[in-house]
Amino acid sequence: MVKAMPIMIQGTHSDAGKSVITTGLCRIFYQDGYKTAPFKSQNMALNSYITVDGKEIGRAQGVQAEAAGVVATTDMNPILIKPNSVNESQIVVHGKPYQNMKATAYRQDFYQTGLQIIEEAYRRLENEFECIVIEGAGSPAEINLNDRELVNMRVARMANAPVILVGDIEKGGVFASLVGTLQLLSEEDRKRIIGVIINKFRGDKKLLEPGIEWFEQYTGKKVLGVVPYVHNLNIEAEDSVILDKYSYEEDVTKEIDIAVIRYPMVSNFTDVDPFFAEKDCHVRFVRNPKELGEPDLIIFPGSKNTIEDLNYLKKTGLAQSVLKLVQEKHIQVVGICGGYQMLGMKVEDPNGVETKLGSIDGLGLLPVETVITTEKMTVLSEGILTFKNRQYPVKGYEIHMGQSSLTSKPLIALENRTDGCKQDDDKIIGTYFHGLFHNDEFRHDYLNDLRIQKGLEPIVERVSIHQLREQAFEKLADHLRRHIDLPYIYEKMKQFQMD
Numbered sequence: 001m002v003k004a005m006p007i008m009i010q011g012t013h014s015d016a017g018k019s020v021i022t023t024g025l026c027r028i029f030y031q032d033g034y035k036t037a038p039f040k041s042q043n044m045a046l047n048s049y050i051t052v053d054g055k056e057i058g059r060a061q062g063v064q065a066e067a068a069g070v071v072a073t074t075d076m077n078p079i080l081i082k083p084n085s086v087n088e089s090q091i092v093v094h095g096k097p098y099q100n101m102k103a104t105a106y107r108q109d110f111y112q113t114g115l116q117i118i119e120e121a122y123r124r125l126e127n128e129f130e131c132i133v134i135e136g137a138g139s140p141a142e143i144n145l146n147d148r149e150l151v152n153m154r155v156a157r158m159a160n161a162p163v164i165l166v167g168d169i170e171k172g173g174v175f176a177s178l179v180g181t182l183q184l185l186s187e188e189d190r191k192r193i194i195g196v197i198i199n200k201f202r203g204d205k206k207l208l209e210p211g212i213e214w215f216e217q218y219t220g221k222k223v224l225g226v227v228p229y230v231h232n233l234n235i236e237a238e239d240s241v242i243l244d245k246y247s248y249e250e251d252v253t254k255e256i257d258i259a260v261i262r263y264p265m266v267s268n269f270t271d272v273d274p275f276f277a278e279k280d281c282h283v284r285f286v287r288n289p290k291e292l293g294e295p296d297l298i299i300f301p302g303s304k305n306t307i308e309d310l311n312y313l314k315k316t317g318l319a320q321s322v323l324k325l326v327q328e329k330h331i332q333v334v335g336i337c338g339g340y341q342m343l344g345m346k347v348e349d350p351n352g353v354e355t356k357l358g359s360i361d362g363l364g365l366l367p368v369e370t371v372i373t374t375e376k377m378t379v380l381s382e383g384i385l386t387f388k389n390r391q392y393p394v395k396g397y398e399i400h401m402g403q404s405s406l407t408s409k410p411l412i413a414l415e416n417r418t419d420g421c422k423q424d425d426d427k428i429i430g431t432y433f434h435g436l437f438h439n440d441e442f443r444h445d446y447l448n449d450l451r452i453q454k455g456l457e458p459i460v461e462r463v464s465i466h467q468l469r470e471q472a473f474e475k476l477a478d479h480l481r482r483h484i485d486l487p488y489i490y491e492k493m494k495q496f497q498m499d
Helices: 018-031 059-067 103-109 111-128 153-159 174-184 187-192 209-219 240-245 269-276 306-316 318-329 338-343 440-453 465-483 486-498
Strands: 005-011 036-039 042-044 048-050 056-058 079-083 088-093 096-102 131-135 163-168 193-201 223-228 256-261 281-286 297-300 332-336 346-348 359-361 368-387 390-406 428-431
Touching (some): 018 036, 036 111, 056 059, 059 465, 079 111, 096 103, 096 368, 103 111, 174 209, 193 486, 256 269, 256 440, 306 318, 306 346, 306 359, 332 338, 338 428
Parallel strands (some): 005 131, 256 297, 346 368
Antiparallel strands (some): 368 390
C-alpha cells in the first residue's frame, strides 16, 4: 500500500501564519485531485470544532478539513489542550476530556502516552489519504522544551515529512528569525527543512530581493515564496492572539455597533465572525467599562471558566456597566455558552471542575441557574429558534460542562429538548448554540430588526457565510499558487516518500 505524501508547516513563532498556509495547501491538493487530510498532533486552543460524531477538536483542523473537502475526525487533532486557568488545562484526547493537568505534569507524566496516541492517529490517516498537511505549533527551536515536544520536529521525523518554515515579516526581523530558527535545529532536523516562506508581506518585493539572495546563499535553503498579506480573508481564526488585532474603539462610519465582552478565558470567539462580513456592522472587543460606550448589541461569548471570568467582569466594573446600559438604554444582549450562563441568576461549580470559587451570582438578566458538571456535552445540534414571533431553522454545535435550568421561554426547540432562554421582549437572549449567527436567515433578520429600532431601512441583500467560506478557500488557494513554488514542493513531497 502506498502511504500518504506528507508536508509539514512549521513557524518561527506563534501566529506566523501556519494555520492559513496549511488551510491553503489543503485546498490546493484537493483541487489537484488528491484525497487530503490536515493533521495537528497537539493543539492548544479555546476555539473548538465539533465533528459529526460529537467529538471536540481544534477549530483550525475542522476548517482545514472543510478546505480539503473531507469530513473532520479526531485523528486530525488527537490531542487538544484547553487552558482553564493560568497554570492548568483540560486535556482532550480524541475529542473527549481526559484530565485536567498542570504543564509540568503534562510534560512529565503524559508524554509517552501522548506520543503513542499521536502516532496511532497519524498511521490511520496515512493509510486512508494521499496527502497529509501537518501543522506544527509555536517554534521548533524552543530548545528548553524540545526533548519532550509532541508537535514539531518529532512529528516530522515520525511522518518522514519535509518541512516548510514560515516567517512573519509583519513583525519585523524575518531573516533573523528564520536564520536563528535554522541554526538552533539539529543537523538532522535542519536537513528536513526544504525551504522557507516569508509570510504577510506588504510593499515592493524588489526591496526584499537582496535579502532573499543573501539568505539562500548563507543558509543553503530555498525561499519558496513571498506571500503578500491577504486582506478580508473570511477564514476563522483560532489563536486568541488574533484578538489583539481587533478594534476596541467604535467606528462611527458603521451603522450597527457590536461590543463583544472580552474576558481572560474567552473561547469560541469565532461566533461573532459573521458580523465582520456585514457591511453595516462594526465589531469591537471590550475589556473595561471605558471601552464599552453605548453599543447597539452586547455579546457575551463563550468562556472556558465561567465563574472566574464573571468574577473578572464584576471586579473590573464591566458587569455593572452592562447592567446600567440594559436598565437605562434597553440595549440588546446575547449570551453564548459560558456567556449564556453569565446572564442567568447563579452559576455553581460544586465539584471544582473549573474553579475553586464554588459559586457566583450571575447578572440576573435571564431566569436561569447553571451547575457546572463533570460531564462535557459535545454535539452538533439543530432546531427551530423563535425570535420576534418568527421561526428560524438553525444549526450549531454545543460544547459545555454546565447544565442550565430555566423558568421562562426557551429560545430553541430541538427534537427532544429545548435550548436557551429569552426575555419576553426578546431583548435578552442566551443559548448554548455556538454558530448561532452563522445561520444567515436569522442573522439577517436580527440585524435588520436592530436597524428598524434605530430608524434605519432594512438591508435586503446580505452575505451568505457558507458562500464566503468557499470563496475564501478558493481565494487563498489561488493566492498561494501565485506566490509559492508549488512544483518544487510536490517534487520534495514525492522525494521524501521514496526515501
